[in-house]
Amino acid sequence: MSITSARGVAFASAVAVIALASQAQAQQNNNPLPPGDGRDIVSVACSQCHYLGTIAKIRDGAAGWRVYVSNMVLRGAQLTPAEVDKVVNYLATNLGPGINLPPPRPVALPDGSGKQLVETRCALCHDLERVAAVKRKKQDWTPIVANMAAWGAPVTADEAKTITNYLAANFGD
Amino acid sequence: MKQLIKDYLDQGLSRRQLVSGLSAFGMSTVAAKAVAQNLAPLGPGAGQAASPPQAPSAVREIEGNGGKLFVEQLKSAGVEYIFFNPSTGDHPIFDALVDLPEIKIIKGIQEGAVTAMADGYARASGRTGIVVVANIGLPNAMTQMVNTFKDQIPMLVAVASVGQNELGRDQWQEVDHHELMTEPITKWFWQAQSTEAMAETTRRALKFASTPPCGPVFLSLPTNTLEQHAKTQVWERSKFDVPMRIRPDKEDVEKAARMLIEAKNPLLSVGDEITWCRGEKELIELAELLGAPVAGEAGSLGYWSKPFPTRHPLYIGTVLRTMRFPGKPDVLLNLGNRWGENASPGTKLISIRLDPTSLAREAPVDLAMVADLKLAMADLSAAIRSMATASLLKDIANKRAERARAYAAQMQQEREAIAHALTDSTPISMERLGLELEKNLDRDTCYVADVDSGKTMDPLMAFGGGDKQYFGTGPNVLGWGMAAGFGVKLARPDVPVVSVVGDGSFLFSGPQPLWSMARYKAPVTVIVLNNHSYNNERNRIWNGAGRQFEAARDMTCYNGSPDVDFAKTAEAFGVEGETVKEPASLAGAFSRAKAAMVEGRPYLLDIHIKREGLGAVSDWYPPYSIADLRTRKV
Numbered sequence: 001m002s003i004t005s006a007r008g009v010a011f012a013s014a015v016a017v018i019a020l021a022s023q024a025q026a027q028q029n030n031n032p033l034p035p036g037d038g039r040d041i042v043s044v045a046c047s048q049c050h051y052l053g054t055i056a057k058i059r060d061g062a063a064g065w066r067v068y069v070s071n072m073v074l075r076g077a078q079l080t081p082a083e084v085d086k087v088v089n090y091l092a093t094n095l096g097p098g099i100n101l102p103p104p105r106p107v108a109l110p111d112g113s114g115k116q117l118v119e120t121r122c123a124l125c126h127d128l129e130r131v132a133a134v135k136r137k138k139q140d141w142t143p144i145v146a147n148m149a150a151w152g153a154p155v156t157a158d159e160a161k162t163i164t165n166y167l168a169a170n171f172g173d
Numbered sequence: 174m175k176q177l178i179k180d181y182l183d184q185g186l187s188r189r190q191l192v193s194g195l196s197a198f199g200m201s202t203v204a205a206k207a208v209a210q211n212l213a214p215l216g217p218g219a220g221q222a223a224s225p226p227q228a229p230s231a232v233r234e235i236e237g238n239g240g241k242l243f244v245e246q247l248k249s250a251g252v253e254y255i256f257f258n259p260s261t262g263d264h265p266i267f268d269a270l271v272d273l274p275e276i277k278i279i280k281g282i283q284e285g286a287v288t289a290m291a292d293g294y295a296r297a298s299g300r301t302g303i304v305v306v307a308n309i310g311l312p313n314a315m316t317q318m319v320n321t322f323k324d325q326i327p328m329l330v331a332v333a334s335v336g337q338n339e340l341g342r343d344q345w346q347e348v349d350h351h352e353l354m355t356e357p358i359t360k361w362f363w364q365a366q367s368t369e370a371m372a373e374t375t376r377r378a379l380k381f382a383s384t385p386p387c388g389p390v391f392l393s394l395p396t397n398t399l400e401q402h403a404k405t406q407v408w409e410r411s412k413f414d415v416p417m418r419i420r421p422d423k424e425d426v427e428k429a430a431r432m433l434i435e436a437k438n439p440l441l442s443v444g445d446e447i448t449w450c451r452g453e454k455e456l457i458e459l460a461e462l463l464g465a466p467v468a469g470e471a472g473s474l475g476y477w478s479k480p481f482p483t484r485h486p487l488y489i490g491t492v493l494r495t496m497r498f499p500g501k502p503d504v505l506l507n508l509g510n511r512w513g514e515n516a517s518p519g520t521k522l523i524s525i526r527l528d529p530t531s532l533a534r535e536a537p538v539d540l541a542m543v544a545d546l547k548l549a550m551a552d553l554s555a556a557i558r559s560m561a562t563a564s565l566l567k568d569i570a571n572k573r574a575e576r577a578r579a580y581a582a583q584m585q586q587e588r589e590a591i592a593h594a595l596t597d598s599t600p601i602s603m604e605r606l607g608l609e610l611e612k613n614l615d616r617d618t619c620y621v622a623d624v625d626s627g628k629t630m631d632p633l634m635a636f637g638g639g640d641k642q643y644f645g646t647g648p649n650v651l652g653w654g655m656a657a658g659f660g661v662k663l664a665r666p667d668v669p670v671v672s673v674v675g676d677g678s679f680l681f682s683g684p685q686p687l688w689s690m691a692r693y694k695a696p697v698t699v700i701v702l703n704n705h706s707y708n709n710e711r712n713r714i715w716n717g718a719g720r721q722f723e724a725a726r727d728m729t730c731y732n733g734s735p736d737v738d739f740a741k742t743a744e745a746f747g748v749e750g751e752t753v754k755e756p757a758s759l760a761g762a763f764s765r766a767k768a769a770m771v772e773g774r775p776y777l778l779d780i781h782i783k784r785e786g787l788g789a790v791s792d793w794y795p796p797y798s799i800a801d802l803r804t805r806k807v
Contacts (some may be wrong), residue, residue: 048493054718054787070591071785073584074490074604074629078498081587105723130725134793144790 032056034100038090045079045087046072055091059101059125061152062092097124097154105129115167120146121155121163131171138168189334223763235372239266240401242371242407243331248275248723250379250410252303254663254780256291258284260307262333265399279663279693284313284655286685292321293653293660295643296477297619299451301327301383302660309346315358318389320646320653322358324445324477325528329378330355332363336397352725365395368403376413384415385449385545386528397783408743421525421544421552429523429558430502434569439465440502442492444510445647446527448478452547453637456480456508459550460487462557464570465506466499466577468492473628473709476511476683477645482638484585486578490632509546510538511647514696525549577683588632599782600754601706607633608670609756616640617766618669619661623654623678625709626785627702652681659689669698669770676703676732676739677710684742687775691747697741697771699750699777704784705733705792715787727791734794739779750777 031052046052048052060068066088073079079087094100107128122131125148130165136144144165149155155163197202210468235245243266246652247255255270256279257263271275276442281287291302293313302321306314311332321328335347352362361381365374371394378390433439437781439462460467460481466489481488491499494515496502507524514536516522521541526532533541542549561716592604607630616619620636622645624626636643642662646653658672674682679701689699711730748767755764761776769776784790 045496045497049496050716054716054722057718057722070595071629073590073591074632076493076632078490078493078496079572080583081590084587109466126721126725129723133725134791134794147790 006051011132022134023155026143034094036090038086039094041083042090045077045083048078049076056095057102059095059097060092061097062088062126064148064151065091065095092152098153107132109168112166112170114162117155117159117163118166121153121159125153135171135173136165137173141167141172165168174214181287183559190762193371195359199728207672211424224529231412233407234404235407236402236404237269238265238393239365239371240267240366242368242403242405243375243394243399244269244273244276244559246372246375246407247303248273248380249407250674252276254279254291254292254294254434255303255305256281256660256743257289258282258287258307258310259304260309260333261306262335262396263331263394263399266305266333275639280689281656281685283683283685285317285652286309286689288314288317288321288330288684289653289656289682289691290660290663292317292326292688293621293644294664295321295326295328295655295660296324296657297664298659299449299665301329301379301387304328304330306332308334308351311351311354315652316650317656318355318358319650320557321389322360323648324646325388326383328389329375329382329388329392330359331378331392331394333399334395336792337395338397340395344620353392355389355391356419357391361393362391362393364393365398368398368401369405371398371403372405372407376408379410380413380415382621385417386446386447386530388609389521408632410563418545418548419540419543421549423552425542426549426552426556427542427560429506429525429542430553430560431507432521432523432540433463433465433553434557434561434566436465436504438501438502439463439498439504439506439573439600440499440509441465441467442505442507442515443481444508445476445478445480445679446509446511447480448547450509450527450546450548452509452545452550453480455554457482457485457615457638460485461574462554462566462570464572464574464577466573466580468512470497472501473625475647476510479636479643480509482636482640484635484640485638487574489577489581490584498578499686508550525553538658551707569747591632597756600781601753601759602783603702603785604630606630606759606780606782607701609759609763610634613760613767614641614671616762617670618671619665619782620640621645621654621658621661621670621672622674623649623651623657624673624702625649625651625677625707626704626712627673627675627782629785641734647669651675651678652683654678654690654700655682655686655697658696658699659686659693661694662697663693669767670696671700673700673702675708675739676701676705677707679739680732680737684746687726687743687746687748687777690775694773695775696773697746698766698770699775701739701777701779702738702781702782703739703779705736706730706784707732708784708786708789710788722787725793727788727793728786730788730796731792731794733792740777743779748775748777750779752779752781754781768788 031043033042033056047086069087104123104127109118118131141164144161149160235242253276258281270278281290287306288304291304296301314330321448335344351366354515355362363374365371378392382390431786441460443456467481467487468489469479469481492513501517502520504521505516509527511531514522514524521539524532524538525544527546529543592608595602596605611634618641620641620643653672658670662670688705707730711727719730740752751762753759766776766778
């Protein structure tokens with residue numbers, strides 16, 4: 001359930017790649033972002049340096065999106081604090097957990113307590129292929145799940161514990 | 174253009190043809206004639222005329238083998254250091270150096286490190302880096318020559334090659350015409366033809382390397398030309414130096430000045446050529462005269478210096494294709510920025526460049542000038558002052574600067590607020606480290622950066638003006654930073670030098686630069702940003718939202734497993750170091766590093782840094798095991 005592997009700022013580093021600018025422009029002309037208040041700022045400010053398509057494929061809560069956007073400001077995005085708030089609100093509203101997700105690839109998870117939670121909560125933000133990507137020790141799964149909950153995954157503390165135990169049991173190292 | 178100049182010097186072109194050819198490359202007639210004038214002493218006919226009388230100290234007759242003639246010419250040119258690794262064939266060079274203490278030799282233990290040391294020395298000193306490496310190790314040197322070439326840094330790379338009588342016999346370490354390998358990444362390459370021509374060939378190489386736009390040159394020195402004896406002249410640098418400090422055309426400067434005065438929303442885009450021309454002071458003066466916002470480097474690639482103070486109230490950060498602030502400029506003045514010719518339709522673009530070959534190369538330019546940036550900016554400021562009263566200019570500047578100052582101050586506060594909110598994480602966040610570096614590094618520190626994702630720290634630190642001086646590479650061919658830090662320290666022994674490298678960079682260069690730091694007691698602090706990953710590389714790849722992104726399979730960029738202990742590696746090379754995993758440990762670690770530098774020792778900090786971005790949490794990699802392939806336990 002490496003939601004944080006889908007998090008972060010892929011587009012961050014792309015700031016460096018000037019050659020992407022013309023492609024970003026082309027993509028802006030075919031804007032993949034859903035309509036909503038703030039879309040114009042995202043389209044203009046973010047497309048200076050990177051594709052918009054990746055944004056459209058990520059789902060995250062407000063806290064998670066703020067991490068992305070803050071990192072972008074450090075990398076040169078021209079967004080004032082008020083605009084950062086507006087951008088985060090747009091992203092969390094229109095690309096939040098479970099909103100307009102593309103059809104997932106079928107992934108058969110092993111049975112066990114927590115399977116349903118993983119299928120219904122984790123898959124709100126990312127494909128379940130990510131869950132099965134790597135085996136980890138329980139002490140490594142714990143902060144990953146906690147981090148996702150902090151960033152916006154809709155899970156209670158008990159549910160997070162159940163998910164962690166399920167992952168450690170079935171995808172443990 | 175280098176081919177054009179080569180043809181001229183090889184007597185295939187007349188002076189008129191040279192001027193015409195340079196003009197075709199976009200150089201003004203004035204500039205082209207200046208180049209031709211400067212090349213004349215070495216051009217067609219130069220050797221046929223009787224040499225004018227010279228002061229004895231300027232032109233000396235030297236007798237000796239080719240190695241001696243090579244180093245005597247270097248000495249006369251003012252060369253202080255040769256960066257080298259040993260090979261059998263170049264022994265005449267080092268034999269001669271036994272009795273020539275004016276030139277010191279700096280040993281590296283791999284050609285890439287040797288080249289990067291010379292590169293760092295050249296960037297920090299403004300002088301030509303001299304490299305003599307093993308013939309067969311030339312491809313190692315070439316990896317770092319890419320940085321040197323792309324950033325137009327002067328360097329002479331020489332190898333002792335197979336003797337002329339052995340050429341073409343498929344000798345053990347011979348490859349046919351190996352000098353051709355260097356063609357795409359040198360201004361000029363040559364194989365010495367005779368011992369008699371050794372000094373002249375060396376002069377020519379030095380001149381090409383240091384004539385702006387500068388760059389690396391390559392000399393192949395067949396062993397017989399190094400071993401045989403001859404008598405020839407060596408010249409002082411002043412007799413063959415080509416300063417190329419070209420003033421821009423006066424009428425063009427006046428046009429530009431008028432456009433900038435009348436502009437409603439001008440923007441300055443600035444780049445490395447200003448740094449190389451030592452034009453920082455003139456840039457500040459011009460920007461303040463105009464009250465125009467200044468935008469610098471774009472992202473993490475494509476620049477090696479920060480020519481404008483990053484805490485100046487007019488500095489607005491990265492130059493972007495479309496600037497939300499200050500909005501679309503009506504006049505964009507590009508000053509020495511290779512990536513700055515970036516105007517949208519409707520923007521008038523003035524571009525002043527030292528390098529005519531990349532001027533107007535990708536975008537239409539309304540007013541192009543080839544000039545030394547320092548002189549051009551001084552002329553431009555003078556022209557602006559001559560066209561309007563001081564009070565009118567002040568009014569214009571104040572009006573423009575008000576918005577820029579407000580924006581720059583707001584963004585600075587915002588960035589610091591973001592960073593302060595991320596200071597307590599473990600592994601240590603890049604933001605926390607940036608704040609700590611800003612707090613702990615001395616203001617006159619030379620900051621040598623060979624990182625990619627680590628550049629998110631830059632906006633949290635002050636560079637330029639009276640603050641830290643920034644050194645990096647435009648192409649970011651990793652493996653440069655530690656060795657370059659050594660070279661910077663050699664050039665600037667009296668200021669602190671910090672070399673900041675990613676774990677990726679360290680692994681590219683290997684620990685070899687530490688060997689030279691230990692041997693020569695180079696007090697450099699090496700900071701390894703260890704996130705066990707080519708972090709930005711992964712981000713760029715996953716940004717394409719392909720299968721690696723979908724399936725969270727980082728096929729290429731995870732560097733952990735094994736987790737290299739860089740502090741232990743340093744210890745093995747005689748450099749003290751420590752691992753830092755907690756943010757609270759940073760201040761103490763910096764203090765110990767500073768104490769080591771005061772004592773004249775290098776010190777390494779292996780700082781465990783949080784990975785960022787897409788796939789940051791992933792420590793998966795394709796799990797192959799050669800041990801599992803075995804059918805016998807052998």
